[in-house]
Amino acid sequence: MIRMKWIGISVSVLIIGLAIVILWMSKGGNEVEKTAKDTDKGKEVENVEPNESDDSDDNPDKNKEEEVELPVVPEGMQRTAFQNPIFKHDAPDPTGIVKADDGFYYIVTTQSMYYGSLKKLPILRSQNLVDWEYVGEVLPQLPDWLHTGEVNVWAPDLVEHNGKYYVYYSGKSKPNDRDEDFGIGVAVADHPLGPYEDKGEPIVIGPSFSTIDPFIFMEDDGTRYMYWGSAEQPIMAQKLSEDGMSLEGEPIKILDVEAYKPYEKLLEGPWVVKRDDKYYLFVSGNNCCGEWANYAVVVAVSDSPLGPFQKYLEIDEEYKPLLEENEKFNAPGHNSIITDEAGQDWILYHAYDRGNPQWGRALMIDKIEWVDGWPVVNKGNGPTSGLQKDGPITSLPESSDE
Template sequence: MTKRWKWIGLLLFMCAIAIGMSLVWQHSEKELGDPVPFTNPVYQSDAPDPTVLKADDGYYYAVTTQTDRDGTFTPLPILQSKDLVNWEERGTVFTVESVPEWTTYNYFWAPHLTYHDGKYYVYYSTMLNDNIESTGMGIGVAVADHPEGPYVDKGEPVLAGISFDTIDPFVFDDEDGKRYMYWGSNGMPIYAQELASDGMSVIGKKTEAIWAGQYDVRDGYDKLVEGPWVIKRENYYYMFYSGDYCCQVSGHNAHYAVMVARSESPMGPYEIYANNPILDMNDKFLAPGHNAVIQDDAGQDWILYHAYDLIHADVPGRAMLLDRIDWENGWPVINGGKGPTSELQTDGPVVQKR
């Protein structure tokens, strides 16, 4: 063997060693821990309309509707968790001083946190101020390099409307690179429309994806539909959504639950699940809804949502709950249809060992 071939052989051997070490390192990095047990609620403070994602720093982040903390207005709180069970507050999308000028003070709810091209985007519902030509409700967006911020607002609405029909934004990134925004409420449809690649505007034509009051859902929960969250599993796009009224005005008279529909296209038409709602009240929790869906590191689906805690009725506002999603005959099932869990769940989320 010539000297040249000896060097080539040595180089190939060293590459093989490097690849092997890399695989061992990756395997150790992806080693999963044990299921994290939990009992609902997983966050007992007021945390309505949660949105959630896992960031590139390995933590889960949730953003929720505005609230009061010890009498102080808190716009769009940011929560952090390593396991979807143990949460702590990590700031806000806006401070009282940085509330966008085009909005009306203390109207920030139903946010959606998403990641695209190295940036974190928070879409949110708000009331437009009198300087906006189309007064009413609208959807804004703020952008940051990290889920904890600081966030810079676009400075004007992504969408503007005349009423509560232009609220509750959700953004879905499809496998083909196209992006979609969903929104709606106030007895109007849930709309779907393609989102520009920069996330700052909608393009093309909007579609009515889900209609209110047309499906004869048990107990009339679909008289108003809102809070869409879309995922893709196998060949279907599943839209989780809520109805029919909740919660600031109605309070403990709220009538709210989670429903689901599916389609072979992100724009619809959507087939409504015959056994809706999939998450309803029980004797422990009232008005469960406005959910997010996320997978843990083992690939298990979980639903994160708000509800009134009837066990701890002295705690104000809507607590944040977590439950496992099972799949039966192509449809999601939560706690066997018995509403939110209240007992200890030993088969909780599984996350990578840190």
């Protein structure tokens, strides 16, 4: 009996001890949880994943990255966030951006299919450089000098001059005995939507597809030049006439192709920007299209619009192409460059979305940063793919209230 009594007392003491331990641990755990919640509340921690610890005290740069302050938007302006591609449709060679009196930005692209038919030089428009829509075509009827059995109208440049809108474009010529396969034509209208009147003949023509990809550059004194080139031939430039309908003088070779260098199997799609008395020539190299596409944008610089131009690798072997492939996008290239209404430069171009090849060469946009006198996009990591909150700044659309 005595033994059983002691056993009962021992069990009771053990139970009471366990209860005390459990109560203490529970209280301590609640205090820890309360402290953690108070800490988070005091710091107003945002965007922390459920399984991610808050180590901001140990890593002071973490919160700085999360709290990037966007530039102030001027009154009457809008900032438009974006995520590439910004136009999920085939829109190759988006060269030439103008803003018309109706408040829209316009571009013209290489021929593409819309609504079941081939549109010859499609016209796209946007009010914010991000949201684009198809609104028409430049050449519903082909001019007589173009091949009608094998339609190829490519790589246009839309420019405004003295109140008129000019589209310079590449086209495959009719069969001839002069070994002239491609030329550059021009069509003119009073509005970017047209209707356009074509000159009826090319302003320059040549063998193979060496005479394509026109771009018009205007110097500070009003002198205008047309640049073009492809097919493993040099990039050329020549003075444009005042009326914009012909070329003057002789063509000048401004950039040679060196096939042994990266992205120089061929060079094409020239675009020139003047900045701080320097002329930056943006060109796209290698294969633009199809299964083996490996396009990229590279840059050269000069003290004159007519060269000589120094390529990026000649200046520093560690320089990278401005845009090249990454895990999300392939073959970025053939660009335009525009400065938004807050003074920020943007590059508009095409690329293949690896996960959506059905879109073709979709329309893309990215910010250009100038670092030590050299353009940089996405820190050299190719096209951006995530949401970019710091998008172009443009004028607010005019009210549609009647």
